Amino acid sequence: MVWELIKVLFSERQSTYAASDNEEDMMQDVKEESAEVDTEALPLIRRAEFSCWLQECVSHRVQEDVSDLNGSGYLKHLFFLLTGRELDSAVELAISKGDVRLACLLSQVGGSTVNRDDIMQQLHLWGRNGLDFNYIEKDRIKLYELLAGNIHDALQDFAIDWKRFLGLLMWHHLAPDSSLPVIFRNYQLLLDQGKAPWPVPIYIDEGPADGIVSNTKHSDMLYYLMLLHSREEGKIGFLKTMFSAFSSTDDPLDYHMIWHQRGILEAVGAFTSDDLHALDMGFVAQLLSQGLCHWAIYVVLHMPYRKDRPYLHFTVIREILFQFCETWSSVESQRQFIKDLGIPSEWMHEALAVYYNYHGDFVKALDHFIECANWQRAHSIFMTSVAHSLFLSANHSEIWRIATSMDDRKSEIENWDLGAGIYMSFYLLKSSLEEDADTMLELDSPESRNESCRSFVGRLNESLAVWGDRLPVEARVAYTKMAEEICELLLSGLSVYPDRDSQLSCFMTAFKAPLPEDVRSSHLQDAVSLFSLYLSETGHQTSA
Known part of the structure; x- marks a missing residue:
């Protein structure tokens, strides 16, 4: 019903749209057809469309009342038919009962107000002349009152829903050429005076849902649409109430329908507002509760921009990505949809990095921190959680891959030379020391080899001091292994050194x-042996 009413009340605003290429021909046909209609007749055409819509809305209520009569009288049957403007059925029923005069009156309902005034004058004349109305059926008098436009007198001792009351106001009380804004304002005036039934939402009007506990008078979305159509320029203070969940459903957390309705109404130009973030965020929360993170982000992207909250979209989307990372990352269709929405991949990688880091999957966290260009955080995780594990498991190619991926950004990383740079230096130095001795002599001097090793050892010690307690025991073991391998390679090539002083320097x-104490002790013994040999050689030279 709501969608049909939107079409009835706001359809002409479609002409404000710029048609796409494949719609231009169709829109042109519509414009040509509309051009043939007299602009003065447009309000009457809209009124007629609204009347048809209202008849369809209340027809089932009319049938319910008729079915409850149980043959108690055709006059009541006629009255119920008139509340739904089922004139053909009413006239046929009156004729079938032999009430031809009443049938003639019924056939003129909704026409000239002259007939309505005549019936009203007749009722007044009977009253002035002292006619005993007890000789006329009460139900017939109610029919006459209704035909005269006295809807309140006709509805005495009879409860009617608000949509049928609105219909009676339009069909029997107001002039047949009254525009819809006039009709809606008259109904609102009667409502303010307590002379009209409250426009309760459909879930209450047609049977309250279980569990509703509220003292607040909620109004139906249909009523708000009528107010929106009849409002004076700039007066739309009811929007927040209009787009509350209770205007269309008994579930205070269900925003899906009113969010779409708001979007359509704004799109056709019925109103513009940047103050409905409660609706947007309510729908976002509803989608998130159902695990539909991608659609929640879609809704956020459609929130209007506000100058006083310029970073609202940025903040909310990132919050969704971080809080619901496990949900959207585990469904490929959601991940792809979020990408298709144009969300920066860096945001997604950052959320995944934080998620995996929290759950202790540091290798994945490291990869995602690199992908989101958070170089400092990536370097920190590499040094404290990843590098030593890879090193001790002899996965040297992976260490090299990760370190080289950050190497181009080392100027942005604090303590790079004492961090990942240590591992790169180790592999480069180890490769250099393992080269053929002849090649080594060509490329470098023995003294420079020792200097390179001394520099590396110094950086190892400095790195241990800088990282301190942040390095786990396994990382210190990895440092020890690196030092042990470098020293072993350095000392294994002592024969290339020209003198004992250079060898002792190594x-x-x-x-x-x-180094571990046992390795250090072993090297110390070798050094003592070398030094003893040095003393012996020196003694022989002196004696000679």
């Missing part, structure tokens, strides 16, 4: 490295 480099 041992001094090894002693400064963070």
